[in-house]
Amino acid sequence: METVDKEKDIQLFIADNPWLINVNYQNVPELKDNDEDMELHIEGNKRPDLILKDTLTGDPVIIEFKRYDLTRDTIGQILEYRSRIITSLNNTENILFRIFGNKIAAPRMVIVVRSSDIYGKIACRLQNIDLVEYGNFESKIINGNINFKSIEEYTKILQTATPPMNDERTIYLENNVYSVLKDLFKENNIEEKWKYYKKGDHYVATDGYWDYRDLFLNKWVLKDEEISIGIWEDIWENCDFSVYISYCSNNKEKLEKLQESLSSEKEYISFKPHLKEENENSKDSYFILDFKYESSVFYKNVRKIFEINLKKYLSINPIK
Secondary structure, X not given: OOOOOOHHHHHHHHHHOHHHOOOOEEEOHHHOOXXXXXXXXXXXXXXXXXXXXXXXXOOEEEEEEOOOOXXXXXXXXXXXXXXXXXXXXXXXOOHHHHHHHHHHHOOEEEEEXXXXXXXXXXXXXXXXXXXXXXXHHHHHHHOOOOOOOOHHHHHHXXXXXXXXXOOOHHHHHHHHHHHHHHHHHHHOOOHHHHHHOOOOXXXXXXXXXXXXXXXXXXXXXXXXOOOEEEEEEOXXXXXXXXXXXXXXXXOHHHHHXXXXXXXXXXXXXXXXXXXXXXXOOOOOOEEEEEEEEOHHXXXXXXXXXXXXXXXXXXXXXXXO
């Protein structure tokens, strides 16, 4: 993928995936004529970058994108857009009035920028503007350091993810993945180790996805043991949402035993397990053992897969 340096590319990607800003935001088909011209002309022939709908409240949401850092001009610009949209109340034939009715009297505002200093954040807060900083997201998506050919291709991958990428995904993962593992901890008399479980805990997969880590399978458990366990899905390298159970330790010998033991369980493992050294030339080097599962296989067999992995883990690394 060629390096992307245009504001429009960020705009297109977020327009196709509005849940990245808020899981309750959705596109308004009547306002999105085509991918090349998403901008709606409002009072005075001004053009906000994007207008979404909050599915919980029905409110219009004005989105303003900037490729670089926040400036005072951007804050003034979105406030002007809000004022001009409010004036649409005087015109019942206006498309915004037809879609949102009287709710256009109080549109929500969101500015998407690379970053902002503390003064910009305070200024936005004082004006009830939501500020989104895409930060690391830029280096992975916008600058093309990811294995897919186009923004459109990655959008399609996200939209066909298993489980679906919607506002119920966090609840699904909680009930069908994390709770299953927690029950197994209890059954194996290590329930007290679950105190290290933390909702939204960053392991490896979701760097750059702002505050929506809970949408992705992404947990790190048994952190204080000689071997810790990461559970995550591939949303960056191969972009196929395959699921990894990764074992991390400084003890290579134990990981090699675990690799040999788990490799005999071939019913669910989709790919050959991989043992690698991280920070190889550093005194802080460590080893990671990855087991990869196709998402469809993993979600159909969550408990059995966790049972196998935890049993083998405890046989090699007992927890007192």
